[in-house]
Amino acid sequence: MRRTGPHETAGKATRLVLTAGCLLAVDASFAGATDTRRPPIAIVGDAIPAPLTDTPGDPARGRAIVADRTRGLCLLCHAGPIPEERFQGDLGPDLSGAGSRHTAGQLRLRLVDGRALNPDTIMPSYHRVDPSPRVGAAWRGKPVLEAQEIEDVVAYLATLRDDTREGPAR
């Protein structure tokens, strides 16, 4: 995919610094950062190893979020092993096998803020309050998905292991 210019995200897009192996405290724009009962979301290398909530993710709820074009939006851009949903998109890779290619922690960072990995990606950062202007009134100040929804989607993606494509071992 061709990349859009770096000027789009320059400056305020993300203050995360990715340094392999370092624990980093995270930007206040992360949705979870306002919850003082929980430690800030910590990125370690290319992953967020710790779950965002105490309740383990539910793969069935996660599947429903991924399948829902107005909630997860995933199938607008991705194909996936959800045969009842026709007209899946092809802007991103097929989600089949995502759980074989990535650890749960890697999937979590990809969802929470994929732009920390690839600032130019078209994939939205699902659990940070996007710093872009002109957010519609209904969405202002809210992340695309709440912490528990992220955990549900991570749990679902981790079950997608039937792919033969190569990826990092877990």
Place this chain on the structure above:
Amino acid sequence: MRRLAAAALGAFASLAAVADEIPQAERRSGFDAMSAETRAMQVDDTANPGLLWVQDGADLWTRAPASGRPACAGCHGEAATLRGVAARYPAFDEASGAAIDLQGRINHCRREHQGDPPYGHESRELLALSAYLGFQSRGLPIAPPRDPRLDPARAQGAALFRERIGQLGLSCAACHDDNHGRRLGAATIPQGHPTGYPLYRLEWQGLGSVQRRLRNCMTGMRAEPFAYGSAEFVALERYLMDRAAPLPIETPAVRP
């Protein structure tokens, strides 16, 4: 026009973004990606529902306004004399010192020359008259005016096109420059050229302006759409027309 566009872009965009502009020879209308049935509907004047609005526009063109001042035709004569106008708008408006689009120009004449209140955005009358005038230019290549006074609008439009907005942090360019031809759910992402407006959209079951289309895209981005008639929309229209030239005008087009 390329010189102008390049100058306007230079002020705002990085080299990478300019390189992402679709070269003229590769510009394609959304028409090309439509199903055979929808294409047939557009090109057959007896099947294209947009022609009903064109007919309404022809009636309005000759109808005297309530004020008793002349009809459009009273001053302009045959509408065919305005062939080419839709292909070069938005243009610079001396009176306001800013860019004005075709619908703004129609309402300007209504106010200043007919002494009647302007038509509402997306009203049957405004859509009909702009479809009628667009129809006069059908088949003509989009021909952006070489007017340096439009440079600020061009630059603003280009910047808006590339700006990430809304909850999803998307830009127009992310879809229409970088991912055209790919599938977003059921829709094939077009290059996003405003060649056919106002047009009949099957999803709307009616005619709509380019601003209505842009508001649809912005809502999809979970962004607050610009207001109808705003300077931002006129600037985007100017940039989109530069970016689409020299594709031919298709008004009234049909789209899914």
